[in-house]
Amino acid sequence: MAKKVLMKGNEAIGEAAIHAGCQCFFGYPITPQTEVAAYMSRRMPQVGRVFLQAESEVAAINMVYGASGAGVRVMTSSSSPGISLKSEGISYIAGAELPCVIINIVRGGPGLGGIQPAQSDYFQATKGGGHGDYRMVVYAPSSVQELVDLVQEAFDVADQYRNPVMVMGDGMLGQMMEPVEFKERQTTRNLPEKTWAANGLRGRQNHNVINSLFLKPEELEAHNRKLQAKYAEIEKNEVKYELYNFDGEVDLAIVSYGTLARICKNAIKMLEKEGIKVGLIRPITLWPYPKKAFDEVMDKVKVGFISIEMSEGQMVEDVKLSVNGRKPVFFYGRSGGMVPTPAEIAKKIKEIVGGAK
Amino acid sequence: MPHQEIIFAGFGGQGILSMGKFLAHAGLEENLNVSWFPSYGPEMRGGTSNCSVIVSDEPIGAPLVTDATAVVVMNRPSLDKFERYVVKGGLLIIDSDLVNREPERTDIEVIKIPAQRIAEEVGSKKIANMVLLGALVEKTKIVSMESLLKALKEHGKEQFYELNKKALERGAEFAK
Amino acid sequence: MAIVFERPKALLDVPTHYCPGCTHGVIHRLVAEVIDELGILDKTVGVAPVGCSVLAYDYFACDMYEAAHGRAPAVATGIKRAVPDSIVFTYQGDGDLAAIGTAEIVHAAARGEKITTIFVNNAIYGMTGGQMAPTTLPGQVTETSPYGRDVNVAGHPIRVSEMIATLDGAVYVERVSVDSVPNIIKAKKAIKKAFELQMQGKGFTMIEVLSICPTNWGLSPNEAIKWLRDNMIPYYPLGVKKDITAGEVK
Numbered sequence: 162m163a164k165k166v167l168m169k170g171n172e173a174i175g176e177a178a179i180h181a182g183c184q185c186f187f188g189y190p191i192t193p194q195t196e197v198a199a200y201m202s203r204r205m206p207q208v209g210r211v212f213l214q215a216e217s218e219v220a221a222i223n224m225v226y227g228a229s230g231a232g233v234r235v236m237t238s239s240s241s242p243g244i245s246l247k248s249e250g251i252s253y254i255a256g257a258e259l260p261c262v263i264i265n266i267v268r269g270g271p272g273l274g275g276i277q278p279a280q281s282d283y284f285q286a287t288k289g290g291g292h293g294d295y296r297m298v299v300y301a302p303s304s305v306q307e308l309v310d311l312v313q314e315a316f317d318v319a320d321q322y323r324n325p326v327m328v329m330g331d332g333m334l335g336q337m338m339e340p341v342e343f344k345e346r347q348t349t350r351n352l353p354e355k356t357w358a359a360n361g362l363r364g365r366q367n368h369n370v371i372n373s374l375f376l377k378p379e380e381l382e383a384h385n386r387k388l389q390a391k392y393a394e395i396e397k398n399e400v401k402y403e404l405y406n407f408d409g410e411v412d413l414a415i416v417s418y419g420t421l422a423r424i425c426k427n428a429i430k431m432l433e434k435e436g437i438k439v440g441l442i443r444p445i446t447l448w449p450y451p452k453k454a455f456d457e458v459m460d461k462v463k464v465g466f467i468s469i470e471m472s473e474g475q476m477v478e479d480v481k482l483s484v485n486g487r488k489p490v491f492f493y494g495r496s497g498g499m500v501p502t503p504a505e506i507a508k509k510i511k512e513i514v515g516g517a518k
Numbered sequence: 519m520p521h522q523e524i525i526f527a528g529f530g531g532q533g534i535l536s537m538g539k540f541l542a543h544a545g546l547e548e549n550l551n552v553s554w555f556p557s558y559g560p561e562m563r564g565g566t567s568n569c570s571v572i573v574s575d576e577p578i579g580a581p582l583v584t585d586a587t588a589v590v591v592m593n594r595p596s597l598d599k600f601e602r603y604v605v606k607g608g609l610l611i612i613d614s615d616l617v618n619r620e621p622e623r624t625d626i627e628v629i630k631i632p633a634q635r636i637a638e639e640v641g642s643k644k645i646a647n648m649v650l651l652g653a654l655v656e657k658t659k660i661v662s663m664e665s666l667l668k669a670l671k672e673h674g675k676e677q678f679y680e681l682n683k684k685a686l687e688r689g690a691e692f693a694k
Numbered sequence: 695m696a697i698v699f700e701r702p703k704a705l706l707d708v709p710t711h712y713c714p715g716c717t718h719g720v721i722h723r724l725v726a727e728v729i730d731e732l733g734i735l736d737k738t739v740g741v742a743p744v745g746c747s748v749l750a751y752d753y754f755a756c757d758m759y760e761a762a763h764g765r766a767p768a769v770a771t772g773i774k775r776a777v778p779d780s781i782v783f784t785y786q787g788d789g790d791l792a793a794i795g796t797a798e799i800v801h802a803a804a805r806g807e808k809i810t811t812i813f814v815n816n817a818i819y820g821m822t823g824g825q826m827a828p829t830t831l832p833g834q835v836t837e838t839s840p841y842g843r844d845v846n847v848a849g850h851p852i853r854v855s856e857m858i859a860t861l862d863g864a865v866y867v868e869r870v871s872v873d874s875v876p877n878i879i880k881a882k883k884a885i886k887k888a889f890e891l892q893m894q895g896k897g898f899t900m901i902e903v904l905s906i907c908p909t910n911w912g913l914s915p916n917e918a919i920k921w922l923r924d925n926m927i928p929y930y931p932l933g934v935k936k937d938i939t940a941g942e943v944k
């Protein structure tokens with residue numbers, strides 16, 4: 162077993178990417194993820210790989226497009242306003258079916274917003290910040306260890322499906338230090354060779370083209386249908402979630418992800434002492450959304466579900482779609498960098514459960 | 519000790535963040551769950567700096583501490599801000615050389631340490647943070663002094679180890 | 695000499711968030727004094743960038759905008775085109791103007807937008823904690839050039855004033871510094887002239903101000919001033935880079 166080291170989330174992201182064979186990193190400073198770039202600027206040259214600070218997030222994501230198209234593992238990292246700028250590039254990357262890993266350490270918006278932790282980019286990440294019928298796998302780790310594991314997984318998933326993958330944390334996850342272990346890992350996935358890479362003919366007969374332009378409607382539709390088939394495959398295979406405290410019936414089920422889910426667990430423990438039993442569905446993939454988790458626990462839930470978010474209510478829409486009218490859905494959120502406390506969450510839940518009892 | 523949540527607060531440059539880091543490293547040394555979370559962004563420029571450290575034998579929830587079992591403050595604004603974060607019966611440690619007001623709470627334990635003076639006696643005002651950390655560890659038994667020294671040895675600057683060690687010990691003595 | 699210790703009317707009476715010794719404050723004051731002296735406070739509109747001076751909207755007494763990172767010249771263009779008799783200035787750092795906002799500044803200048811840009815070059819990204827800027831000097835150590843800026847990897851610094859001066863829409867471009875009292879006086883003169891030319895509808899004007907960032911350079915304010923003199927001025931020579939009124943009888 163590798164020794165556990167205490168590491169900041171943002172730095173752990175960099176180290177995880179290096180372990181996963183990331184060859185190029187293109188970034189641009191923005192709080193609260195700047196340490197990713199700083200770490201990579203130090204480490205990548207040490208391991209003979211590429212670190213480059215781009216002139217903007219727009220440039221950085223297009224550098225990713227170039228490097229990924231050339232067949233190497235590549236990552237970029239930013240925070241909310243920067244991801245908005247990357248959204249154009251992400252759409253092109255999805256359209257051209259290129260694998261890459263994008264880190265988003267979310268801060269509060271809209272606009273310049275603030276720099277404190279938030280989850281208000283859920284829509285942007287899961288419903289496509291960019292244009293077109295595309296999907297991107299979105300992981301939402303809740304600890305630095307899970308962050309490390311998922312960053313590594315993200316590179317494999319990206320390569321397997323030729324698709325962009327986002328790992329989304331919040332400012333807390335990026336800034337906090339926790340013990341982590343970098344496990345020696347071997348992928349169990351069957352990763353296709355990158356025969357499509359445009360890195361020079363080098364004796365190849367046909368030229369490779371990295372492209373998302375299809376001027377004929379029939380062709381574009383066919384391309385889109387092919388993408389959809391791929392997305393369906395991802396939905397079938399890649400859903401990840403955690404169920405917590407669902408042994409037996411629960412009064413209410415919380416749905417919450419990322420670091421906030423940990424806070425919810427604390428609230429659940431508080432409520433337990435008062436005789437209120439609450440379960441937690443923690444989506445680990447935000448897309449594909451773990452709809453089946455809801456089916457699994459539906460019969461155990463007495464009062465309903467509550468989506469708890471650091472936003473004004475975004476994931477709650479997917480919760481409603483997943484519950485599909487079978488039980489009431491409630492919402493509790495703080496935003497702008499306000500982080501709910503366990504006590505605050507417990508109070509809200511008591512109100513709901515008390516009202517129902 | 520099973521579960522403790524600590525806030526360290528003061529000015530940037532006082533070693534606030536490293537105080538927390540050493541404690542977290544010491545907790546890890548004892549195979550406990552630990553988290554360390556700093557204040558970040560331009561607020562640091564205004565001069566204030568703080569970090570939350572949790573050491574626990576259970577999985578840690580939020581790394582951000584709002585109900586602190588102990589708070590260590592190295593300036594007046596930090597006392598003003600964080601005094602109310604201490605849980606009832608909790609501990610407040612004050613660098614009395616830098617904080618010129620008395621705490622208002624009467625439902626908590628307060629230790630006032632002339633940390634600057636003690637640090638100066640040891641060798642440098644710069645290690646006042648270690649005096650306070652020594653007192654915290656002695657009083658709360660959150661980790662053992664051995665683990666803390668080990669953390670200091672592994673993660674601190676080697677040339678300051680002896681000095682830091684002395685400062686920790688003086689702080690611990692004061693709190694006994 | 696016009697060094698008065700009274701607060702210019704164009705600056706609000708609030709404490710700023712700048713680090714001790716930071717020259718952003720000096721530059722704010724110069725702009726404000728010029729606005730006062732020209733008597734244009736009630737029709738001036740400023741655009742703050744994203745950078746340490748992001749909160750400039752809280753400090754200037756004129757109407758202010760906060761723009762997205764790098765986009766201030768486009769925002770200023772919108773304002774000026776909508777309200778042609780307003781006096782519009784942007785206040786931007788080197789990351790904001792010379793990295794992410796390169797397109798906006800180049801095209802505002804090329805279009806000859808009748809705006810004034812105050813470009814604060816401190817050779818670093820101050821706000822985000824000291825990363826490499828486009829203007830970071832060769833060999834300079836920053837958070838993202840930990841081994842010193844290697845021009846073979848990270849490219850060369852950009853001399854923005856010289857570059858902008860090549861554009862026909864730019865009518866007045868000067869690089870100044872705020873490292874000494876004589877230079878501060880020159881800086882103010884330059885800023886005033888830029889605003890005057892804007893008022894005359896001549897075209898785009900930009901004043902680049904060499905400024906210090908003691909915090910992220912890891913120096914005391916005095917050492918930082920010396921570092922600016924010894925390192926920045928040789929690379930970024932002071933002086934007028936373009937002046938279409940040169941030779942005109944005043």
Ligand SMILES: Cc1ncc(C[n+]2csc(CCOP(=O)(O)OP(=O)(O)O)c2C)c(N)n1
Nearest residue numbers: 191744745746763787788789790819820821
């Ligand atoms: C789209 C976007 N990318 C990145 C940032 C983060 N950011 C804030 S300020 C800044 C750089 C500021 O540096 P500079 O313009 O040189 O101004 P200074 O702070 O040095 O005065 C960056 C990159 C942001 N706010 N928005």
Ligand code: SF4
Nearest residue numbers: 712713716746820907
């Ligand atoms: S970080 Fe640098 S530029 Fe920003 S206020 Fe401080 S000294 Fe000035």
Ligand SMILES: [Mg+2]
Nearest residue numbers: 787788818820
């Ligand atoms: Mg700058």
